[in-house]
Amino acid sequence: MQQDLLIAQLQEGNEKAFERIYQLYATSMYGIIFSIVRDEKISEEILQDVFLKIWDNAPSYDSDQGRFFTWILNIARNASIDKLRSKEFKNKRSDLKDYDFTEILETSSNASGKIDAIGLQKYIDLLGPVCKKLIDLLFFKGFTQKESAEELQIPLGTVKTKNRVCIDKLRANISKR
Template sequence: MLFFFISTIGKFLTKDEDRDRELMARIKARDTAALSELYDNYYRLLFGLILSILKKREESEDILQEVFTTIWEKAEQFDTERGTVYTWIVSLTRNKSIDRLRSKVYKEQKKQSVSLNDEDVFHPLYSEETNPLENTILTDRAKRLHNALAEISAKQRKVLQVAYFNGMSQSEIAEEFDIPLGTVKTRMRDGMMKLREILGKELKG
């Protein structure tokens, strides 16, 4: 679900995949200016993703820095044949966030689901630093995604939230909330299908 949200917003930010691939080529050649440009293009979006998972600004800022350090150190691992630069860095960001969430420090804390009123999930996607057009696009898309979540059932929303915002596996969700594993899978599948339907209509509109 979260990947679908970020991908939807990302369509309006990844205006030029050729540009991103060129930046990655320059990063592989150890061009620090290219890394700075990539950071400027995506730091707001990635920070929003991290914050939605960790819920702590300081921790999220640390992970954001780790992400771009990893991009610099492991740029050679990006395979142009397997996807876009955008999907690669989003996957990298989510994986690092989930790893931190599952770390010893976070394991000691009780998992909490994301509230639909939690502005931290979407607010970092736009700020005064963006241009007016980009702000308008991001604000509008964030509201549409927020509203789409409200349109699916509470049970579907719950399992999707704890899975994608808290990094819980289907088995962990079943155990945590005492729900049959098959039921968890069904709710997640049906919820995803409903969200895709709602957001698909929104985008066409």
């Protein structure tokens, strides 16, 4: 498979392979990052950091542990959440509560196209409103389970249970494809 060769070359430090990886995945990663931080300039900065991490950590990628796309998606998500949890973003938390990533996915904006480039829309559409909101808070906005419980005004135990159920539904939907 051509992607496996490209990844192997990346792991060996091949700059051309890295450029090709960037071309293939930058738009999708930017969409995920933007959906979390909601700021173009900061999203671009995080995107650069993410690809530096991909370059630096490429030898640690193991295809037996999961798909390459999932690996880089986790790097992007974690870098974005780290930024959200930084001091400078703590003061902006209330602004984030006004947005919902599902609204972005459902609009025809430029960011929407970038996010849907990774195929999230079809899986999001299959989830109920409770799962959408919970996944929005926990995975796209970087809320802790406790913060999500406070935001949704439900017990922490309920958040934990619903999170597990929602993730199971999402996994089932993805595995059906």
